[in-house]
Amino acid sequence: MTDPAHEPTILIVDDDATEREQTRRIFRSEAYDIVDVGSGVEALGIIESRDVAVLLTDLKMPEMDGQELLRHAKEARPELQVIVVTGFGSVEGAVDAMQAGAGDFLQKPLDIQTTRARVRKAVEKHELERQNVALREQVDSVYGLENMIGASLAMQEVFRKIRRVAPTNATVLLLGESGTGKELAARAVHNLSPRARARFLPFNCAAVTRELVESELFGYNRGAFTGASRDKPGYFEEANGGTLLLDEIGEMTMDAQAKLLRVLEEREIMRVGGTRAIPIDVRILASTNRELEEAVRDGTFREDLYHRIKVFPIDIPPLRDRREDLPLLAEHHLMKAAEEHGVPPKPLGVSAMEAFRRYDWPGNIRELRNLMSFLVLSVEGAVITEADLPDSLRNGSTAKRPELVEVGRSMDDIEREAILRTLKATDGNKTKAAEMLGIGLRTLYRKLDRYGEDVSDEPPETNDDD
Structure with a gap:
């Protein structure tokens, strides 16, 4: 108005x-x-x-x-x-x-x-x-950094770390749950760096089949495999001079990890089917929602690579741990959604904001952003109230208390119970269970196999986890 x-x-x-x-x-x-x-x-x-x-x-x-x-x-x-x-x-x-x-x-x-x-x-x-x-x-002048928003102490610490490391050429490891904004943080590092005018390329390691990871990252020469009818540069070459984000690096195969380690050490790549080393100048950023230290212990992630990428780690907090940012975030994404859909914005009522504060936001910023789009399109009244919110948010709005575990119980036992209970809650749907647990689908299969559970159904070739 x-x-x-x-x-x-x-x-x-x-x-x-x-x-x-x-x-x-x-x-x-x-x-x-x-x-x-x-x-x-x-x-x-x-x-x-x-x-x-x-x-x-x-x-x-x-x-x-x-x-x-x-x-x-x-x-x-x-x-x-x-x-x-x-x-x-x-x-x-x-x-x-x-x-x-x-x-x-x-x-x-x-x-x-x-x-x-x-x-x-x-x-x-x-x-x-x-x-x-x-x-x-x-x-941006008070709370933000390159489209990231937060007045909370936790986010101010994130901004401080980004500003500190961005001007350098250091490898950065971004840690956090799905939907917390790890890619936004990676873009901020790139945009505040001397490489800002060059390309920023994100590559999702979990969304590509095992067989294609290496050809996508390192490229391939004509005739390298069936269907390779021409030379094709990979992500490393495409990002030369700029920044490459390896999203969900914890889902990378051991073979690809070995090749990535060589790239980090030698600063050159070899195309699949190639015989000539190609020098590259690329800043590497990595992100994951997995506990990589645990993956190292499990033998699914190389320890030497882990130490190479963990030069400068930045933890992105989940939304439930920065509830004081909710009014600012909700208003920002509400205005953006209204602009995107070409409709006038409507204010958030007190009851709606109180429901937001009680909710745990398992999908983090992504869930909040999608909710704002839903509200600007669906609410007919002059003000958005709690009654306008989806049932899942209104009915499950009370922040859940973590269940107590027996003192002295091993972490492996706790993890095993959490996985099996989640699998039971999803009626055996492994894809859904992996999403709820915040781990990759292939990781879930490996753990179930270790527990002696049935993994006769093969995991799908691709995975869209963030």
């Missing part, structure tokens, strides 16, 4: 004075500050000096036509909403204008009700974008 003390400015541009006057009359009963000019040059001067909400411009004008005005106006004010006006039967120019950034178009003669409705919608969108810009500036 617009501020009632501030009348949005509507700028009408047409070289025909009669057309301008007729357009002004359409808005006589509307609470707008109407300005009209006869040329694109005059319009651009006003746009650069005033906060114009909506530009309503004719396409065909001498000196500077509507298309050129649109381009310059959007460069000067990206949040400016532009509606182009075209003569009857000349829609082609309007389509070109919309591809260049115009939000809507109208045909002459202007219909009063249609014009008012389109402009009203454009004003709302402009106000929403202004609020978002202001919010982002406020959040």
Whole structure:
């Protein structure tokens, strides 16, 4: 909603004075500050000096036509909403204008009700974008770092570590549950580094089959295997000069781990089927939601590689451990969702925020972000209340207390019970159990095999865990 003390400015541009006057009359009963000019040059001067909400411009004008005005106006004010006006039967120019950034178009003669409705919608969108810009500036200046948000001590410590390590070339290991924002943290490290102008490439080690990990990372030469009809550079070559994030590195096969270790030590790669070493200059970041020390003990992760990537570890806290950030995060993602879906934002009521604080957020920031999209699309009332929240959040909102375990019980026994109870709760669905436990599916199969449980069904070749 617009501020009632501030009348949005509507700028009408047409070289025909009669057309301008007729357009002004359409808005006589509307609470707008109407300005009209006869040329694109005059319009651009006003746009650069005033906060114009909506530009309503004719396409065909001498000196500077509507298309050129649109381009310059959007460069000067990206949040400016532009509606182009075209003569009857000349829609082609309007389509070109919309591809260049115009939000809507109208045909002459202007219909009063249609014009008012389109402009009203454009004003709302402009106000929403202004609020978002202001919010982002406020959040970034006080609480944020490269799209990461948090006023809590835990997040301020994360920001401090990122700022400290980003200017260096050190390998960083990002640790945290699924959905906590490990990739955002990796992008922040890259964007604050001397490599910021080069590429940042994330590679999900858990989402690629064992057979393809090496060819995707290191590339391959023509004829290396069936189907290799051409030379193909891998992620390391594509990221040369920049940063490569190895997401869910704990799911990498032992063979791939050995090759990665050589890359870290020698700073060169060998394509699958290749005979020539290719030097690379890539900063390596890694992330995982697994306990890598445990994987080292299990023999599923190389100890030497673990020490090479754990040069500078950063723990990203789960949302339940930073509940004081919830109001800031909820407001930020609510505004982003409203902007993305093109709807006016609605405030969060006290009851909704209280429910947020009681909830444990197993899906962390990702779950909160998806919830905000659901709410901006589904809530019909003026304020978002607890009644608008999904049943799963309202009914399961009380933060769960951790169950006590017997003192002196071994960690292996505790882990085994947790895995088997989770598997029982999912009716034997191993994929779902792995997601709930925050471990990779292949890791779950290895542990079940070690416990002597049935693993006759082969794990799927791909895994989408974060």
